[in-house]
Amino acid sequence: MPSIETYRKQAKLLVRWHRERNYSIGEKLRLLERYRHLTDVEVLEMAMPLTLAQEIVAVEAGFRDWAALKAGLATSCSLRASIPAGRPWLAPSRYCSYVTLRRQRFSTR
Numbered sequence: 001m002p003s004i005e006t007y008r009k010q011a012k013l014l015v016r017w018h019r020e021r022n023y024s025i026g027e028k029l030r031l032l033e034r035y036r037h038l039t040d041v042e043v044l045e046m047a048m049p050l051t052l053a054q055e056i057v058a059v060e061a062g063f064r065d066w067a068a069l070k071a072g073l074a075t076s077c078s079l080r081a082s083i084p085a086g087r088p089w090l091a092p093s094r095y096c097s098y099v100t101l102r103r104q105r106f107s108t109r
Contacts, residue, residue, distance in 0.1 A: 004073055007061065011053040018048035031059050 018025045025048070026040035032055065035043070051066070058069040 001073070001076060002061075004070060007054075007057050007069060011050060011057045014053040014056060015048055015050055018044065018053075028056050028060070031056060 014025060014028060021044050023040045023044070026038070026043040029035045029043050029052075030038065038046075054066040058064070058066045061069055063069040063072055
């Protein structure tokens with residue numbers, strides 16, 4: 001699972017694409033219900049604050065908004081810092097993915 005820093009960089013990239021008048025930003029903005037009616041030209045004419053870009057990134061990641069994305073990352077990786085006994089080979093960054101995969105595997109049984 002990507003970290004919050006990855007998502008922040010993606011949001012900043014969307015703002016940069018908008019500033020550079022990249023038409024592909026229109027498709028991403030139309031992921032949000034309230035902007036579905038806008039054309040690419042209208043999207044490029046409007047302002048693109050970082051908060052809007054963060055909301056787009058969150059929706060692309062499957063969350064309702066940026067706050068939900070941050071909360072989801074915090075809960076899914078709450079054990080990131082602690083390495084379980086008997087598994088010292090797991091680095092902290094890999095442990096979060098390991099726990100998430102184990103939870104998914106055992107929750108389907």
